[in-house]
Amino acid sequence: MAQPIKLSIPSHPKYLGLIRKVLQELLDYHEVPNETAMRLILCVDEACSNIIKHSYEGPCEEPIEATFYIDERDFKVQIRDYGKQCDSSEIMPRCLDQIKPGGLGTHFINEIMDDVSYCTERAKGTLLTMVKNLKGELTSVQEKNKE
Amino acid sequence: MSIELKLEHHSDDKVTVSVKGDIDMSSSKKARDTLTPLFQANNKAIIVDLSGVSCIDSSGIATLVEGLQWSHSSQNKFRLVSLTPGVKDVFEIARLLTVFEVFDTKEEALVN
Numbered sequence: 001m002a003q004p005i006k007l008s009i010p011s012h013p014k015y016l017g018l019i020r021k022v023l024q025e026l027l028d029y030h031e032v033p034n035e036t037a038m039r040l041i042l043c044v045d046e047a048c049s050n051i052i053k054h055s056y057e058g059p060c061e062e063p064i065e066a067t068f069y070i071d072e073r074d075f076k077v078q079i080r081d082y083g084k085q086c087d088s089s090e091i092m093p094r095c096l097d098q099i100k101p102g103g104l105g106t107h108f109i110n111e112i113m114d115d116v117s118y119c120t121e122r123a124k125g126t127l128l129t130m131v132k133n134l135k136g137e138l139t140s141v142q143e144k145n146k147e
Numbered sequence: 148m149s150i151e152l153k154l155e156h157h158s159d160d161k162v163t164v165s166v167k168g169d170i171d172m173s174s175s176k177k178a179r180d181t182l183t184p185l186f187q188a189n190n191k192a193i194i195v196d197l198s199g200v201s202c203i204d205s206s207g208i209a210t211l212v213e214g215l216q217w218s219h220s221s222q223n224k225f226r227l228v229s230l231t232p233g234v235k236d237v238f239e240i241a242r243l244l245t246v247f248e249v250f251d252t253k254e255e256a257l258v259n
């Protein structure tokens with residue numbers, strides 16, 4: 001995998017736009033199709049929002065560290081926080097049959113990403129790893145460019 | 148990132164809200180603060196124009212679901228207009244595209 005791209009933002013919602021923009025640039029650079037790029041950006045936005053809301057629960061100056069890895073096969077992002085640890089067995093999407101506000105972030109992440117894991121085996125915080133297989137997506141772009 | 152919300156009141160107790168910018172955790176409160184008084188004012192229809200929104204997340208969706216709930220409880224209309232591809236995709240993943248009344252243009256949403 002190529003050299004990772006790292007970005008650290010404070011735990012204030014106003015920085016969500018920044019992380020979305022940086023990721024958009026990175027995915028554009030790797031010619032990830034726009035629809036896929038928007039979905040990956042949504043997952044990272046939701047993960048960071050969950051950290052702000054549930055892990056740090058208010059303080060806006062705590063670190064959220066995102067590391068992006070991308071090659072011709074996979075997009076992987078690791079997001080580290082140092083807040084309240086989550087119980088990964090309790091993180092699950094809610095039933096969508098109920099039309100009510102909230103609780104969709106985990107559904108988006110699980111629906112879009114191929115692999116999602118939460119690691120809390122550390123003194124503080126959580127390391128979230130999300131992986132999306134890009135093989136089919138990037139191959140079709142490359143074939144289109146050859147035409 | 149901030150959003151702009153522009154209100155246009157129509158003579159038949161209908162109001163359009165045009166939104167410009169990303170609706171995320173940082174801006175959804177502003178959207179909610181704009182919409183909530185409209186719910187309380189008992190408008191016959193609230194039409195939200197999303198043509199200026201390229202990005203929406205679960206907090207933005209939650210704000211719009213509150214409009215849907217208001218619509219169900221008050222028997223008034225809460226309609227969405229001009230969803231951009233990115234926003235439409237998020238609604239599809241949330242399986243909400245068929246739950247909301249969605250129109251291509253403001254004119255269609257106002258007439259029906």
